[in-house]
Amino acid sequence: MAGTLRYDVSEGIATIVLDRPQRLNAFTVAMGEEIRAALDLADGDDAVRAVIVTGEGRAFCAGMDLSVDGNVFGLDESVDPFGPEAEKIRDTGGLVTLRIFRMKKPVIAAVNGHAVGIGATMTLAMDARIVSGAASVGFVFARLGISMEACSSWFLPRLVGMPTALDWALSGRTLLPDELLAAGYANTVAAPDDLIAKARAHARRLTDNTAPRSVAVNRQLLWRMAGAAHPMEAHRIDSRTMLQMSMQDGREGVTAFAEKRPPVFAARVSDGAPLGLDWDAEPTFE
Numbered sequence: 001m002a003g004t005l006r007y008d009v010s011e012g013i014a015t016i017v018l019d020r021p022q023r024l025n026a027f028t029v030a031m032g033e034e035i036r037a038a039l040d041l042a043d044g045d046d047a048v049r050a051v052i053v054t055g056e057g058r059a060f061c062a063g064m065d066l067s068v069d070g071n072v073f074g075l076d077e078s079v080d081p082f083g084p085e086a087e088k089i090r091d092t093g094g095l096v097t098l099r100i101f102r103m104k105k106p107v108i109a110a111v112n113g114h115a116v117g118i119g120a121t122m123t124l125a126m127d128a129r130i131v132s133g134a135a136s137v138g139f140v141f142a143r144l145g146i147s148m149e150a151c152s153s154w155f156l157p158r159l160v161g162m163p164t165a166l167d168w169a170l171s172g173r174t175l176l177p178d179e180l181l182a183a184g185y186a187n188t189v190a191a192p193d194d195l196i197a198k199a200r201a202h203a204r205r206l207t208d209n210t211a212p213r214s215v216a217v218n219r220q221l222l223w224r225m226a227g228a229a230h231p232m233e234a235h236r237i238d239s240r241t242m243l244q245m246s247m248q249d250g251r252e253g254v255t256a257f258a259e260k261r262p263p264v265f266a267a268r269v270s271d272g273a274p275l276g277l278d279w280d281a282e283p284t285f286e
Helices: 029-043 092-101 118-124 152-160 162-171 177-183 192-207 212-225 231-246 249-258
Strands: 005-010 013-018 050-055 059-061 107-111 114-116 128-132 136-138 188-190
Touching (some): 005 029, 013 029, 013 192, 029 050, 029 092, 050 059, 059 118, 092 118, 107 192, 114 118, 118 136, 118 152, 128 192, 152 162, 188 192, 192 212, 212 231, 231 249
Parallel strands (some): 013 050, 059 114, 107 128, 114 136, 128 188
16 A cells, blocks of 8 residues: 555554654645555455554654645635534544544554654544553644544543543643553553564454454444443443344354363454444434
8 A cells, every 4th residue: 555654464463554754654634545545454354353553763643744735634624614514524533533433453553653633633542552662642732722633532531531631632741651651541651662562462462362253343332332321322232232143153152162172253344243233334413
């Protein structure tokens, strides 16, 4: 895959490398489109069990590329935000995080260096963040006079709690690895030379000895129920998914456990979502 990133699959793990090192991997509209295309590729490939996202060079992603012409955030200024077409306004970074949200494979950020703006917010929708000891992260919007983006007002407090989210977003200050780890943003801090190995080991932990379709369903249940108003919403869905899956890979898992042998799971992610869980659906503005 050419353009602003590289895509590679090795031993069941797809790696997406943001590849604009001369611009510190600054985000553009084209990069956003290419990230989404790479995620589509990984999601549609049953041989891929997990995805790692990292940056080339000394930065993960230095936020939006502020050198481009026009609206640097990729927004159409001809649309009146107070007019009848306001619902058509879609934040470029948000399109990426919503695509990550819909993923059926675990997505792991290997934060190798500076990550600010969309470089920070895109990682919030991922399932783990392995942070280099040389990394720094900043939710710098207040220092640029803009709002939070990429659905980060939804993801950030769910990840680190509201008091910490308020501190980080309102101050816009730079956050270093020890604070990121203590707050729960980082799963672990790795030496720079060990970062990718640590990220791959984490991917293996999520995918070795697990059923691919079960991982996909459980990932979707956890993310989608994070905003549920009542546990009954989860009960309605997981009762149906549990019934269907218990008659498929679940039957093999139970049999293998009783026979003291490794299970051979046959269900594929590409078989589609079980009843009650439409994992390709994305709500639209009404």
